[in-house]
Amino acid sequence: MSYIRYDVALHSRMELRKRIMAHPPFSTHEPPASSPSAVSSATPAFSPLYQQIKTLILQSLQAGEWKPGEAIPSETELAARFRVSQGTVRKAIDELAAENLLIRRQGKGTFVATHVEQQVQYRFLKLVPDSGEASSEGPSQRNIIDCKRVRASADIARALGLRTGDSVLQVRRVLSFGGVPTILEELWLPGTPFRGLTAERLADYHGPMYALFETEFGVRMVRAEERIRAVLPDAEQCARLQVSPQTPLLSVERVAHTYNDVPMELRRGLYRTDSHHYLNALS
Numbered sequence: 706m707s708y709i710r711y712d713v714a715l716h717s718r719m720e721l722r723k724r725i726m727a728h729p730p731f732s733t734h735e736p737p738a739s740s741p742s743a744v745s746s747a748t749p750a751f752s753p754l755y756q757q758i759k760t761l762i763l764q765s766l767q768a769g770e771w772k773p774g775e776a777i778p779s780e781t782e783l784a785a786r787f788r789v790s791q792g793t794v795r796k797a798i799d800e801l802a803a804e805n806l807l808i809r810r811q812g813k814g815t816f817v818a819t820h821v822e823q824q825v826q827y828r829f830l831k832l833v834p835d836s837g838e839a840s841s842e843g844p845s846q847r848n849i850i851d852c853k854r855v856r857a858s859a860d861i862a863r864a865l866g867l868r869t870g871d872s873v874l875q876v877r878r879v880l881s882f883g884g885v886p887t888i889l890e891e892l893w894l895p896g897t898p899f900r901g902l903t904a905e906r907l908a909d910y911h912g913p914m915y916a917l918f919e920t921e922f923g924v925r926m927v928r929a930e931e932r933i934r935a936v937l938p939d940a941e942q943c944a945r946l947q948v949s950p951q952t953p954l955l956s957v958e959r960v961a962h963t964y965n966d967v968p969m970e971l972r973r974g975l976y977r978t979d980s981h982h983y984l985n986a987l988s
Contacts, residue, residue, distance in 0.1 A: 758787055759797035766806065766817065767964035773819035773919050777807065780815075806927060819919060831931075832888065832955075832976050833984045842882050844911070850877035850945075852904035854896060861893050864960050864971040872896035876907065879945055887981060889945045892972040898924050915961075924969055929961040933983070938975065946977055955983055 752760075762783070771777045780798065784791040798815055801807040808816050834842050857865065857873045865873065873893045880888040894902070899922055910917045918924045936956045943950055955976040963969045976983065 754789060755793045755796040755800075758783075758789060758793055759800055761787065762797060762801060763806075763964065769923070771817050773817045773925055776814045776816050819916070819925075831957075831983050831985055832978075832981045834882070834981050836980075845880040845882055845888075846884070847908070848879045848881070848886075849904045849908045850879065852876045852902065852907060857893070861971060865893065865895055865968050867895060874899050874902055876902075876904075878907070882981075885977075885980070886946050887977045888974055889942060890972060890974040892970055894970055898922060898969065918969075924963055926961040926969065927963060928966070929959050932958045936975070942975055946975065948977065952977070952979075954978070957983075 762777075765771060777783075778786070780791050780794045783794045783798075787794065798807060798809075802809055802815070805818055808818050810816060836842075853875055854872055855875045857867050857869060857871045859869045861867075861873060862869045862871060867873070873896050875891070875893055877889075877891045879886050880890065899918075902922070906921075907914070907917070910921075915926050918926065934956050935953050938946065938948060938950060938952065938954055940950070942948075942954070943952075946952075946954070948954070955978055957972075957974045957976060959970070959972040959974070960968050961970040961972065
């Protein structure tokens with residue numbers, strides 16, 4: 706069966722290299738041409754200087770030095786910290802902002818992006834009403850079917866980078882808009898990072914699920930890959946979504962990653978498209 710695959714570009718894949726710390730990109734002095742180090746410095750650099758600074762900033766984000774929603778140091782402070790020019794820092798921050806990991810605010814500074822903010826909440830939800838944007842119909846009404854610990858099957862373990870049989874959390878829920886059940890979701894989370902997550906906790910939280918993961922479990926989703934295909938529902942799915950067996954649904958399978966491309970969620974959703982459509986803006 707064929708499917709459509711694309712990346713939700715919240716940030717590009719990172720290669721955190723040990724050479725960055727072993728040979729930090731701090732010195733801008735060039736050795737004399739006659740010195741032995743001049744010979745080795747003639748070899749091509751493994752990445753531009755601003756990319757190395759970008760990687761160091763990402764390491765600080767991953768380590769939790771700056772929390773989601775908090776301001777990061779100014780460009781001047783970061784330039785002094787890394788012993789590079791302010792322009793180099795600005796270029797690194799520009800890329801991180803373009804990847805939606807940082808947010809610039811005029812006159813206030815640069816902040817770590819957070820799923821709590823309105824403009825970020827709908828970045829992963831691509832199903833929008835035919836009548837307008839996703840935010841125009843307000844928050845969804847959520848019905849948590851169950852949340853339980855299970856053993857990871859081979860395909861779940863493969864998607865999450867776990868071993869078959871490892872403990873995972875399985876969550877099933879229905880999202881309704883305007884009282885109409887529109888999305889049926891089943892998702893799996895690694896057991897250890899999400900210890901303490903329950904159906905009651907999910908039901909009591911009124912913000913986006915990724916905001917809950919971020920604020921209460923310290924897991925921030927920064928990138929996702931989705932596979933999309935058209936399917937027909939089975940009997941249970943028909944009952945949950947209140948559709949007939951002949952109603953075509955959009956099947957969306959997503960693997961969401963945190964920093965350093967670590968998979969943290971496998972989500973399989975069935976979307977009704979009689980009043981909604983899947984919108985993906987390409988740039």
